[in-house]
Amino acid sequence: MTAQGAQGGHGSGRAREAGAARPPVRATVLVFAGVDPSGGAGIAADLQAIAGQGAHALTVVTALTAQDNDRVYDVQPVEPALLLRQARALTEKIRIGAVKVGIPGSAANALAIAEVVLALRRDQPGLALIVDPVLASGHGDTLSRGDAVSALAPLLALATVLTPNGPEALALSGRQEPSEQARVLRAKGCRHVLITGGHDGGEQVVNRYFGPDASQQWRWPRLPGGFHGSGCTLASAIAGLLAQGVALEAALAQAQAYVHRALQDAYAVADGQRIPRR
Numbered sequence: 468m469t470a471q472g473a474q475g476g477h478g479s480g481r482a483r484e485a486g487a488a489r490p491p492v493r494a495t496v497l498v499f500a501g502v503d504p505s506g507g508a509g510i511a512a513d514l515q516a517i518a519g520q521g522a523h524a525l526t527v528v529t530a531l532t533a534q535d536n537d538r539v540y541d542v543q544p545v546e547p548a549l550l551l552r553q554a555r556a557l558t559e560k561i562r563i564g565a566v567k568v569g570i571p572g573s574a575a576n577a578l579a580i581a582e583v584v585l586a587l588r589r590d591q592p593g594l595a596l597i598v599d600p601v602l603a604s605g606h607g608d609t610l611s612r613g614d615a616v617s618a619l620a621p622l623l624a625l626a627t628v629l630t631p632n633g634p635e636a637l638a639l640s641g642r643q644e645p646s647e648q649a650r651v652l653r654a655k656g657c658r659h660v661l662i663t664g665g666h667d668g669g670e671q672v673v674n675r676y677f678g679p680d681a682s683q684q685w686r687w688p689r690l691p692g693g694f695h696g697s698g699c700t701l702a703s704a705i706a707g708l709l710a711q712g713v714a715l716e717a718a719l720a721q722a723q724a725y726v727h728r729a730l731q732d733a734y735a736v737a738d739g740q741r742i743p744r745r
Contacts, residue, residue, distance in 0.1 A: 493523040494710040495561055496703070497554065497587075499580050500569030501530035501542070507742045508534075508696030509569060513703040515745035517567075519725060520707030525561060527553040529580075530572030536695045537739040544572030547579040554583045563587055564710030565595040567703050574618035581621040595627040595709045598657075599702035600635050624656035628715070630702045633666045649677030661705075661719060665697065674723060678715075685720065687727050694730050695740035701726045 496517050503509035510526045517524040529550060533541040557563075566584055571577035588594050600623075602615045616638055623629065623639070629652060631639060640651035649660040664673040669689065676683045704722035713721065729743035736742055 493521070494564040494707075494712075495523045495525050496706045496710050497557060497563045497566045497583075498524050498526045498569070498703070498706075499529050499550070499554075499567070499571065499576075500526070500699070501532050501572060502528055503532055503534055503696070505534060505536045505695065505736070505742075507536050507736075507740070508699050512696035512699035512743070512745065513567060513569065516700045516703035516725075516729075517707040517710075519729075519745050520704055520711070520722075522564065522707035522710045524703070524707075525557045525563070527557070529576050530570055535739075536737055536742065542570075542572065544576055547573075547575045550576055550579050551583070554580075558583065558587060563591070563594065565597065565706045567597045567599070567706035568622055569599050569699055569702070570601050571618060571622070574614070577618045577621050581625055584622075584625050595706070596622070596625050597628045597630065597702050597706040597709070598622050598626040599698050600629060600631050600639060601698060602635050602638055620655070623652065626657040627709075628659045628661065628702075628705055628719075629657040630661050630663065630698065630705070632663045632698060636660075636662045645675045646677065646682070649675075649682075653677065653679075659715065663698070663701065676719060683716075685723055687723065690727075690730050692733075693740040694733055694743055697726060697730060697743060700729060700743050700745060 498510065498513045500513055501509045503511055514524045527550060528545055530542050530544045532539055568580055571580055584596050600619055636648040640648040642648045642651055645662050648662060652660050659678045662675045672687045672689050674685045701722055704725045705718050708718035708721055729745050732744035733741035734744055
């Protein structure tokens with residue numbers, strides 16, 4: 468049987484013309500992130516985590532990397548003009564439900580991403596921007612050309628939700644205490660700050676949220692071992708939920724529960740950090 472015959476031949480086309488039901492349209496998240504060849508972090512993690520929430524990821528590559536599940540050996544940012552071409556090909560046709568940013572790769576790329584977000588917000592003033600301020604790998608390997616902290620400045624000013632871990636919050640704020648870190652970051656423009664506690668000690672991981680009117684803590688049992696791409700997973704899960712209209716507090720709680728399950732079920736591809744089962 469031919470492919471056309473298997474699908475009903477010309478009759479299927481007439482049925483569609485006669486008003487067959489349209490396929491469901493999924494909410495989308497526009498993702499700006501780097502390519503991780505190990506499949507554990509970056510765009511690979513974003514795709515899986517966003518799909519896990521029932522949304523669809525539209526991926527714009529910001530950088531190519533040479534890395535495994537533990538170390539980063541090289542980062543090559545894409546040119547800002549190419550980044551903008553990727554984004555515009557998507558935004559000119561597809562409605563964006565939320566935007567998620569991982570590594571911009573360079574200061575020029577961060578400015579280009581900010582340009583895209585501002586353009587989208589002209590028609591969608593409340594469009595959520597979730598920024599995972601990845602400054603280095605778990606081993607301290609840099610993930611950006613130039614000063615990564617300075618490069619993030621135009622994105623911090625637009626962020627709806629910022630999801631730094633403890634070392635990132637320290638580097639971005641210059642403060643030691645989480646409440647002070649959040650105060651400084653919110654003064655830079657971030658509306659909501661969720662500081663994760665995976666790098667702290669103790670039997671529990673404490674994630675601390677600071678917003679305009681409230682603060683909150685979530686506590687999760689600390690799991691043994693290390694994980695590759697947990698921060699990407701959290702930020703993308705939040706973005707996928709917000710894109711579908713889930714309220715912020717519920718999105719934060721649901722995304723953390725999703726990440727904890729993914730880490731509980733993590734698998735190995737080699738020695739070292741495991742891959743969350745997203």
